[in-house]
Amino acid sequence: MKSRILAVLFAVVLTAGTLAGCGSSKKADDTKAETTDEKLEDKASSDEDTKDVNVASEEEAEEAGFSDGTDTDGATVENTVLDTSQELTGIHHADISIRDYGDIKVELDADTAPITVTNFVKLAQEGFYDGLTFWRIIDGFMMQGGDPKGNGTGGSGETIKGEFSSNGVKNDISHVRGIISMARSTDPDSASSQFFIVQSDSTFLDGDYAAFGKVTEGMDIVDEICKNANPTDDNGTVKADEQPVIDSIQITD
Template sequence: MRRRFLTVLCVTAVSASLLGGCGSEKKTEEKEAAGEVQGNELSDGSDDSSQEEAKAEESASEEKSPEDSSTAEGVMLDVSKTLSGTHHAEMILKDYGTIKMELDADTAPLTVTNFVKLVQEDFYDGLTFHRIVNDFMMQGGDPEGNGTGGAEETIKGEFSNNGVENEISHTKGVISMARSTDYDSASSQFFIVQADSTFLDGDYAAFGHVTEGMDIVDEICKNAKPINSGGLIDTPEQPVIEDIIIVD
């Protein structure tokens, strides 16, 4: 696994006296900081109508494409091709609950396909949110748990400054990909925006948003106790991703 420095999103609190006349400089500094820191019933045949219904259901099942394949824990989408449309996922955090997400594969097809692929490979199970900054975001999906790791493959950054139109703004609840300074370095690390951070627009690949569970995000961010200015959380205190399920 290639190691990349995907440390995402560190925001420095600036006093009001320093804000006057320095808006563009603050925006630039914030962007730079963000870039640096990432189971079947068996019929006995006694009911002919039931048997015929069972045969019909079996036939319909055989006609399903890989993309329609379902499991007890959701569906298995066909990620051998780039996804499109809207998809939904549920992320279960240990001791916190479930965060429901909507994924926009029309806006960010490569990003959503990559995310779904990793989810279906159970890549995220047991990983954590290692970097949390209150009033900004919470970042996770790093196998190393410190911002330096990722998946084996990287993807093209789907955002305007990398030549890809992406109209999803980084407002509260939006989900986006972390990366290093290399525009095409995103792999597995993602972040959930806790407070509007539109200064990230154009530089990061937003690919969905939280539909339920922002109260969990708020709770985690509010109670976070970073051990450094970048928002790194001590390993025992990092919220754990128990599972992510693709719903449709």
């Protein structure tokens, strides 16, 4: 049984730098067995002043190629440009727009996971996620996306420190329904761009993955995507032409 689970969990770990994501499970009875790679191997709103510190100046934003928050007619748009040259703090929000499904609104907790949130915001503001997909979907567990290769082996080219307790970082966010967290390989500091949204409580992931926020609106969309998914294997891999597309991830504050 253990060898079978390992075969499933390592199915997408093609290279040392591969992002494998979280362990997979379709039934609550299986969650303790189908834990992370490490478990199997080792043990089987901030105030306004804070916001001002994190928001880039208009000049800096324009130099970086971002909108100053106003269109040519002077109408205010919702996008916010945050200064990711330093670690963010406080609570921020983002809209994940999924083609043919709608928007999933998420709250990002930079007080709990500043490195992770800063990385996510930076990639979103750069447009990195635009056009990428959710390539791994397991109904009753989670959906994972943000891989430019669309198969679990890609990333942004940079990795970040894993902000979770088994890696020496306090993180009290539990992997319950609606939590957004970072995927990674067996290396605790290998998270890059791939993230997953928890559909059903998966607290066995606590302490081993960097949860950094939660869905505030749109879990019905998550449920619909997971229900419609037709994975080709036990790992949840979805065929490229059936993967839900992320049109954009917009930071709203």
